[in-house]
Every structure is written in structure tokens, then in C-alpha cells.
Amino acid sequence: MKLAVIGTGYVGLVSGVCFSDIGNDVTCVDKMSQKIEMLQQGEVPIYEPELKELIKKNAEAGRLRFTTDLTSAVGNADIVILAVGTPSMPSGEANLSYIMEAAKEVALAMNGHKIIMTKSTVPVGTNEKIGSLIRGNTAYPVSVASVPEFLREGSAVRDTMNPDRIVIGSDCEDARQALAELHKTLTDNILFTDVRSAEMIKYASNAFLATKISFINEIANICEKVGADVTQVAVGMGHDNRIGSSFLKAGIGYGGSCFPKDTEALIQIAGHVDYEFKLLKSVVEVNRDQRFNVIRKLESILDTLNGKTIAIWGLAFKPETDDVRDAPAFEIITSLLQRGASVKAYDPIATSNFMQKLNSPRIEYCDSAEEAALRADALCVLTEWKEFQKISPATIQSWLKSPNLIDGRNMYKEEEVANTGLIYYSVGRPNMNKGVREKTPQLLF
CATH class of the missing domain: 1.10.1040.10 (N-(1-d-carboxylethyl)-l-norvaline Dehydrogenase; domain 2)
Structure with missing residues (x-):
């Protein structure tokens, strides 16, 4: 099938690349010319395992293209996939301005019947508004469907190619059949619903x-x-x-x-x-509140954070991604700075993204885990990168000025910590806490 994917963020880029890899003709569209130029040169604006290799493979095969020309992409497509961002507004509501703008541009570019497949996460009732907007700006027939994505950053390619299920929300039989055909090589577990139910799912x-x-x-x-x-x-x-x-x-x-x-x-x-x-x-x-347990444990161990140097391992919100959006590290580091501490931070992939959002003379961004931990008063592990799991607690102790380790992701096992002199805190494992001033567990009888 011929597809136009509007938006090259996580959802749009991964979806477009994966659809090309299963044999479809895909054109990915974005207004950001710099991003499109990167993609045309084989560079990827996000870190996602396997994605760069798939882009190279399918671009060379002639199945995958990147452009800023929405009109041409829509004109050549049978199915138009809306995958633009719907970020939160201060109220918590989804900002629909970008997707509505994209829908109008699609309408003006139509040269015949199109199936509009919305993969952006949108509030219930949005696809009906999209349909009305498009029909009000074109003389051509259109079928609208909600097909939500369930990919996880860090395993987005694998999740797209091996989905648990595909949800197709549409009242148009032609859209249901075409979208089922599009997805059938990925899974036979296809669920048909009405549009509003798909949005709610x-x-x-x-x-x-x-x-x-x-x-x-x-x-x-x-x-x-x-x-x-x-x-x-x-x-x-x-x-x-x-x-x-x-x-x-x-x-x-x-x-x-x-x-x-x-x-x-x-x-x-x-x-x-x-x-x-x-x-x-x-x-x-x-x-x-959960992320502030790190601060509470640090204060329990160190009495005060003022003048202390705290090492941070992990800035991305999860491993295998450079995404730092709403990462716990933001609030934890901000809280440390407010309490007078200095921070030495390291992440294998996400440091540059994090630096763009949070910078301070009291934050030192380091080039290695060892550099961050060296001579620090405590180390906090905030992201469970495999690189960190390979470093033994004994090695960590040798790097630190004071042997304080806050394991916010429960990475280390009891036997690894037992023979060290670390003052150790993990999450929900009191039998492993060493040197932390805790109340004696209550006898529940």
C-alpha cells in the first residue's frame, strides 16, 4: 500500500519505517526541514535500537522517503497516517492544535478518496472532529479511523513489528478492511471497535x-x-x-x-x-511523591545535603532511550540543588538532551560512570542501564568518597552488596538496607 505518515516523532517515524519494512511504499512528512535533512542523510533524530539500520535498509530499497512536501505525499497515498504530537497543556488537557492543523492541510492536499488513520493519542471524540474538519475542506470522500499505538520507547521497533493486538476504531467498512490488510502481516489479533472506544482504549x-x-x-x-x-x-x-x-x-x-x-x-x-x-x-x-524517596533517604544518611556532592547515574526516564521528558532525574536533581548540594551526572545516551532542559553551575555532566561517582558523597542510580548493572557494588564503593549508594531501581542483588562496606538503600527491600537509620519493623500481632 502507499502510505503518507504526517509527523516524524517517535510514533510517526517508527510506524513509517516499520510499515516500509513489511513491503509498503511510505513517505514520511515533517515541517521541520532540519529533521527531514537528517533523515534523508540516514541520521536519526532520536535514539531507538534497530531504527537506524531499518531506515538505511528501506530507503535504499526505495520503499521509504522523507519530505517536507505534504501535498505531494498525500496526493500519492492511499492511507494517510496522522502521527503528530498532542502535548499536554498546563491544564493537563491534550493540545490538539497541531493535529487539527495537519488534518486541514491533508484535506487541502487530497486528490481523491483517502483513509485517514490517526495514531496520535487524542481525547475521545477527536477523530469525529478530524473527520468533520477534513470534509469541510475538501470535495473528496474520506474515511477516518482511530488506530492507537502501544509501543514502548527503547523497544519501539520490536513492539511495532510484534504487537499484542491491533485496535481499529472505525464505522467505515472500507477503512476496516484496508487497515486490517495493512496490519495482517504483524498479527492476526485485530480488534474492531467504534471510533470512541478505540480512543478510550x-x-x-x-x-x-x-x-x-x-x-x-x-x-x-x-x-x-x-x-x-x-x-x-x-x-x-x-x-x-x-x-x-x-x-x-x-x-x-x-x-x-x-x-x-x-x-x-x-x-x-x-x-x-x-x-x-x-x-x-x-x-x-x-x-x-515516589521519586522524592531518594531525597529522604539521602537526608537520612547524610543529615544534610548542603555542601555535599551527589553522583547521579541515569538521566533518561528509562534505559535504551535518550528521552528525558518527565524523567524523575529532573525533580531529584532540582531538589538536590535547592538543598545546597552539587551534582555530578552521567547517562550513556541522554546527557545532551538533559543539559538542554536543566543546567546549573553546580551540575557537572560527566563522560563516564566512574567520573561521576569519583569522590562523591553518595551515588543515586535513577535509570537501570545495563552499563550500570555491570559495575559491582565493591567497585562503586572504591570510587566514592563516602560509601553511600541509593539504588532507585533495585539493580543490585543481596549477595553483591553483602560483602561491601556500602551504606545501601534500595526500594522495598529492607533486608538489604545497610547502615540506613530505619525504624524496626512493627510486630503485626
Whole structure:
């Protein structure tokens, strides 16, 4: 099939590249000429495993092109994929100005019947507005469908090529058939719904996953007080098929571009129909507070942070990505600076992106994990990069000025820490905490 993908962010670029890799003719469109020039030269504006190689392969095969010429791309396409950003506004609502602008431009470029496939995450009812806008600006027939994406940064290519399911929300039979044909090589688990249900599925899925993360972090906080181990608790819970093992890893909370944005947007969607989503509001509150456990533990160990040097390993919100949007490191480092500390920070990939958003004379961005940890009063691990997992706690202790390690991602095992002199804190594993002034677990009888 001939596809035009409008927007070359995470969703648009990965989707376009993967659709070309399964044999479709794809033109990716973006207004940012600098980004398009990069892509035309084989450079990738985001870090995502496997993506660069696939771009090279399919561009050389003639199946994949990049352009700023929306009119030409739409004119040559059977299916137009809307994948532009819908960022949060200060209120938490999704900003739909970009997608509506793109929809109007698509309408003006149409030269015949088109299927519009929306992959951008949009509030319920948006696709109906998109359809009305396009029909009001073209004489040609159009079919609109909502096909939400469920990819994860760091494994976006793998998730796109091996989806759990494809959701196609449309009332147009021609759109359903064409989009089912487009996706059939990826999976036979295709779910057809009405448009509004498809839009809601995306928000509901992300909100539920965010809820699981906040739930296990609350359990971790209780485990620390009663002497249980959250990693063992999570394993026991995960064996229950009704619960499942995914997203039950305790830590310092979720971040990134999706969960924070989508939970806030769903709270706003509920509010617009006079419904208070109390559960989801609590999920957001728990997540915001969880990252400050790092600060609380540092203060417990060091008494004061004023004048201390704190090493930070990990600036991206998760490993295998350079995305720093709503990364816990922002609030943690900002809080450290407010308390008078200096920071030495390192990330294998995301440092340059982080520097653009947060800079201070008291932040030293380092070129290696060792450089960041060397002579620091404490080390905080905020992102579970494999590079950090390969460094033993004994080595970490030898680098630090004072042997204080805050493991915000539960990377290290008990036997690795046991024979060191580290003052160690992890999340929800009180049996592993060494040297941290904790209250004795209560006897619950």
C-alpha cells in the first residue's frame, strides 16, 4: 500500500519505517526541514535500537522517503497516517492544535478518496472532529479511523513489528478492511471497535499500567516498614494470571512522554463530563511523591545535603532511550540543588538532551560512570542501564568518597552488596538496607 505518515516523532517515524519494512511504499512528512535533512542523510533524530539500520535498509530499497512536501505525499497515498504530537497543556488537557492543523492541510492536499488513520493519542471524540474538519475542506470522500499505538520507547521497533493486538476504531467498512490488510502481516489479533472506544482504549491501557506501577511502589513503601521484600511480593503476585507480572517492578516511579501525559489527559476527559477520577488522581500523586524517596533517604544518611556532592547515574526516564521528558532525574536533581548540594551526572545516551532542559553551575555532566561517582558523597542510580548493572557494588564503593549508594531501581542483588562496606538503600527491600537509620519493623500481632 502507499502510505503518507504526517509527523516524524517517535510514533510517526517508527510506524513509517516499520510499515516500509513489511513491503509498503511510505513517505514520511515533517515541517521541520532540519529533521527531514537528517533523515534523508540516514541520521536519526532520536535514539531507538534497530531504527537506524531499518531506515538505511528501506530507503535504499526505495520503499521509504522523507519530505517536507505534504501535498505531494498525500496526493500519492492511499492511507494517510496522522502521527503528530498532542502535548499536554498546563491544564493537563491534550493540545490538539497541531493535529487539527495537519488534518486541514491533508484535506487541502487530497486528490481523491483517502483513509485517514490517526495514531496520535487524542481525547475521545477527536477523530469525529478530524473527520468533520477534513470534509469541510475538501470535495473528496474520506474515511477516518482511530488506530492507537502501544509501543514502548527503547523497544519501539520490536513492539511495532510484534504487537499484542491491533485496535481499529472505525464505522467505515472500507477503512476496516484496508487497515486490517495493512496490519495482517504483524498479527492476526485485530480488534474492531467504534471510533470512541478505540480512543478510550489507548488512555485506559496507559492509565491501568500507570496504576500498577504506583500500586507496587506503595506496596514497596509498606514493605520497608513491615520487613517484607517487594521483589518477592511482586513475584508472588505476578504468578496470579488475573494480575500478571508486568509493570510490578518497584522503583522511583514512571516518567516519559506517555504515562504522565495520558493520565493527566484522562483525568481532564473525566472532568469534562462531570466525573472525578479519584483513583487516577491518587496514582499521579503517588508517582510524583515516589521519586522524592531518594531525597529522604539521602537526608537520612547524610543529615544534610548542603555542601555535599551527589553522583547521579541515569538521566533518561528509562534505559535504551535518550528521552528525558518527565524523567524523575529532573525533580531529584532540582531538589538536590535547592538543598545546597552539587551534582555530578552521567547517562550513556541522554546527557545532551538533559543539559538542554536543566543546567546549573553546580551540575557537572560527566563522560563516564566512574567520573561521576569519583569522590562523591553518595551515588543515586535513577535509570537501570545495563552499563550500570555491570559495575559491582565493591567497585562503586572504591570510587566514592563516602560509601553511600541509593539504588532507585533495585539493580543490585543481596549477595553483591553483602560483602561491601556500602551504606545501601534500595526500594522495598529492607533486608538489604545497610547502615540506613530505619525504624524496626512493627510486630503485626
